[in-house]
Amino acid sequence: MPLPADTDVSTPKFLRDKYAIVGVGETTYTRGSGKTTRALGTWALRNAIADAGLKASDIDGMLSYSGNDSTPSTFMAGDIGARLNFYMDCMGGGSSTEALIGIAIGVMEAGLCKCVAIFRSMNGFSQVRIGGTGARSAAPVNGDMLHNRAYGWQSAGQNFAPTFMRHMYDYGTKPEQVAMVKVVHSEHASNNPKAYYKKRFTVDEVLSSRIICKPLHLLDCCVETDNATAIIVTSAERAKDQRHKSPLIRGIVGRCSKPRLDMHYQHGPISRVAGYYAKDILWPNAGLGPEDVDAVGAYDAFTFTSMLQMEDYGFCKKGEGGEYVSSGITRLGGKRPQNTSGGHLCEAYTHGMNMVIENVRQLRHDVDDYCPMGPDGKRQHTFDYREGGCRQVKDIEVTANLGWANPATGSAMVMRRGT
Amino acid sequence: MSVKGDYMGMALSIDDLDGENISYFKHCAEHQFHLQKCDDCALVRYPPTTACPFCSGGNATWTAVEGKGAVYSYLEVHHAIQPAFKAKTPYLVLLVELDTQQGQPTPDDGLRVAGNLTLPNGEFALPEVVKTVGIGTRVRMVFSDVAEGLALPQWTIDETATQPAKPWRYPQE
DSSP: OOOOGGGOTTSGGGGTTSEEEEEEEEOOOBSOOOSOHHHHHHHHHHHHHHHHTOOGGGOOEEEEEESSOSOOHHHHHHHHTOOOSEEEEEEOSTTHHHHHHHHHHHHHHTTSOSEEEEEEEEETTTTSOTTSOGGGGGOOEEGGGGGTGGGTOOSHHHHHHHHHHHHHHHHOOOHHHHHHHHHHHHHHHTTOTTOSOOOOOOHHHHHHSOEEEETEEGGGBOOOOEEEEEEEEEEHHHHTTSSSOOOEEEEEEEEEEOSOTTSGGGBSOTTOOTHHHHHHHHHHHHTOOGGGOSEEEEOOSBHHHHHHHHHHTTSSOTTOHHHHHTSSTTSTTSSSOBOTTOHHHHTOOOTTHHHHHHHHHHHTTOOOSSSOBOTTSSBOOOOOOSTTSOOOOTTOOEEEEEEEEETTEEEEEEEEOOO | OOEEEEETTEEEEEOTTOHHHHHHHHHHHTTOOEEEEETTTOOEESSOOSSOTTTOOSOEEEEEOOOEEEEEEEEEESSOSSGGGGGGOSEEEEEEEESTTTTOSSTTBOOEEEEEBBOTTSOBOOHHHHTTOOBTOEEEEEEEEEETTEEEEEEEEOTTSOOOSSOBOOSOO
């Protein structure tokens, strides 16, 4: 039986603007939370539900991701008092937030549930160190891991370094250009009351910080923090009843990958990252292009990751990332500000979700900063981006989030301001 | 039979069902470098897999491959994560593109084999040697013995090769 035209799901256009992020929430960003991941996750979920103006009983779907360092949905749902019609806890890190939003839309389209809460809870500093020190560093090395970890090639920074190094070789990218990613993101963090590190850094400070693993200095690497983050996704139709003008999801690409994920350096160019493939799904799904985007959250586990993604998603030409991130474009007040909360380099490390939360608040025109509070309890944004001032992007309509698992796998999402 | 050994303070092991890695490291223990050559498309692959990444052929034959090539990319670790590596810093992890099968099956492909920069006896290279190696340096394979049935392929400077005048290194020393 042929389907009526309006249910043709073979076109990405079908789902454009049909789902929204109606609530976002997080714990404080800290080191030494003194709480279990269960308690942190519950805290973030309660904040997201309250932000959406929902009741816990409105949540009937739950998704989470972790590297066996979190508490599963079953416990979280119990703690907030939600009865679930669907849940799933996935393995994964930095490419997960956008991918799981895509999955949430899929299961709602399939009729499995109506409102999905997605969370990531982690004690990334006080329990399972994200940088790989502590218990993980002394773990046994079995089978396929012999081809990397046996060589002292284990942490994320070590794993990605051949791509970063080769990019400098292939394109002449300079350390002082890459350092500008940290400089700019730290400027943004200085106007974010929630940021773990609020200090503004200079290029010299980045380049004179100690070398961790060439080409990475300490200040090229993200912060390790304890925190939980949560977002709530439901249909745009249901979102109309909520408190906010909820941002609408235009398009998503999830865990799009380069060839040979078993050891992706077998395929080149190794200075190319997954965005090279993901862009051809993201932009057609969104019906928009890089030129339409007002602000970007480009995964900054390292300065390099942010820069490389801007190239391969088409914000600048391949090889010109160093020039792009040091041109002023990425600053608040520039043409396309980037990581306006300070991102993973400064605000907190959450495996990507804080940068989605930030873009949701940017699109609501309601980020928290140091602007004077109005009578309605909202910041009266001044758009003066000097230290201790504003970080709201003026008249922002469209954002992009570029999630990164590793050079070979990425996820991304485009949102637009709600109507 | 599973393989077990201790190396650099780490417990290394290969499960008895993991025939691909057992075969790979058994050759290494004999100081020979063998890779799987696909019986269908005749392409060689690294690291070991259970089917051909180029044609998905299920059968392969372990074939001797020359352990020679040039550094394709590298990292230089100053802050080690694994405890026993702290005494070896700064150490290099090299990604070496073999001369064998370079640019095949597509121009962007190559057999890029990981290893530390070591002396010919498999011991870690000293800091003054680390400083001389970068992208383009010609290297040859040597082995670090770990246990019966297990040695790790490593890379040492190829003394007989013509070296680039100045291999590319990260600009800040």
